[in-house]
Amino acid sequence: MGEYSxxxxxxxxxxxxxxxxxxxxxxxxxxDYAWTRWxxxxxxxxxxxxxxxxxxxxxxxxxxxxVWLAVVDGVAESVAVWMDSAVDIPSDVHLRIADATAALAxxxxxxxxxxxxxxxxxxxxxxxxxxxxxxxxxxxQRQGLAExxxxxxxxxxxxxxxxxxxxxSSETNVAFYRRLGFVTVDHRVIAGGGPDVWAMLREPM
Numbered sequence: 001m002g003e004y005s006x007x008x009x010x011x012x013x014x015x016x017x018x019x020x021x022x023x024x025x026x027x028x029x030x031x032d033y034a035w036t037r038w039x040x041x042x043x044x045x046x047x048x049x050x051x052x053x054x055x056x057x058x059x060x061x062x063x064x065x066x067v068w069l070a071v072v073d074g075v076a077e078s079v080a081v082w083m084d085s086a087v088d089i090p091s092d093v094h095l096r097i098a099d100a101t102a103a104l105a106x107x108x109x110x111x112x113x114x115x116x117x118x119x120x121x122x123x124x125x126x127x128x129x130x131x132x133x134x135x136x137x138x139x140x141q142r143q144g145l146a147e148x149x150x151x152x153x154x155x156x157x158x159x160x161x162x163x164x165x166x167x168x169s170s171e172t173n174v175a176f177y178r179r180l181g182f183v184t185v186d187h188r189v190i191a192g193g194g195p196d197v198w199a200m201l202r203e204p205m
Contacts, residue, residue, distance in 0.1 A: 011148050014057075014067035014079070022067065022079045023054035029079075029135025034195035035169040039115055041106025051104045053133070057081065059097050061132065064089050068152055070136075070145040078145035080134040082153045086127045115190045122186050122199050124165055129157050131166040147180065154180065157204055164202040169195040181205060 014022055027050025030036045040048050061067040061081040070078035102109040123130070131153075136145045157164045166182065168174060174184060177200050186199035 008073050009145070009148060010071045011152060012069055012071065014062065014069050014076075016058075016062060018067070018069060018076055019054060019057050019062070021076045022057055022069065023050050025076060025079050025137050026050070026053040026057075026133060026135040028138055029141075030133075033169060035115075035197070038190065038194045039105060039108050039112035041104075041108050043106060048104045048106060052101065055097050055100055055104070056132070059093055060089065063093070065132070066153060068149050070149040072140065072145070077140040078134070078136040078149040080146070080149040080153070081132040082150075083130045083132050084127070085123070085130060111192070111194070114192075115194055118188065118190055119167065119197060119199075122188075124163060124201065126163065128163040128165045128201075129153055131164060146176070150180070154202070157202070161204045163204065166200050167197055168200065169197050171196070171198075174198050174200065177202075 027046050030049050030053070031046045036045075036049050040052065057067060060083065064087050065081060065083040068080045068082070069076040105112045131150060134146050134150055136149075154164060164182070166177065168177065178184075180202065182200040182202040184198050185201045188197050188199075189195070190197065
């Protein structure tokens with residue numbers, strides 16, 4: 001799709017060379033997020049979240065989806081990972097990283113698997129683009145970078161006339177996504193004292 005530029009910001013597709021920086025951005029962005037606090041061990045939390053993000057980027061985002069970056073003065077500051085529900089991911093991919101994922105989740109590994117299982121049935125049945133994650137460096141938040149980072153794939157969804165879907169555990173995020181055309185289609189609370197999770201869908205515009 002090319003590059004989007006505005007002032008000193010360039011939005012572009014990520015490559016394997018961007019993995020470490022992207023994982024670091026997402027690790028810090030989700031350091032105090034309700035979902036990761038519930039599903040990832042509190043001990044050495046940022047390192048664990050960063051490691052999980054690196055695994056997901058390598059195994060899923062770059063291999064089977066699209067990873068987009070907002071780069072400011074040559075440094076990636078916002079990262080968005082999108083998956084296409086029409087793309088099949090081989091089962092051996094999940095198996096290959098299962099042990100590393102469990103080790104990084106630590107004492108919350110079982111809680112993480114249980115939380116995921118509670119949401120398995122609510123994603124759209126029709127083809128959709130799934131916003132697996134988006135995060136911005138804490139020092140660069142509230143400057144419009146997240147919106148810039150996800151805009152290219154929203155444009156793709158509109159061009160291809162397919163829906164976009166996401167899940168969030170932040171009520172602030174719900175308001176942000178509503179401004180981009182998403183609507184809340186479900187809301188659940190993870191059993192056992194877990195976080196709220198909102199499912200949001202955006203029909204093509």
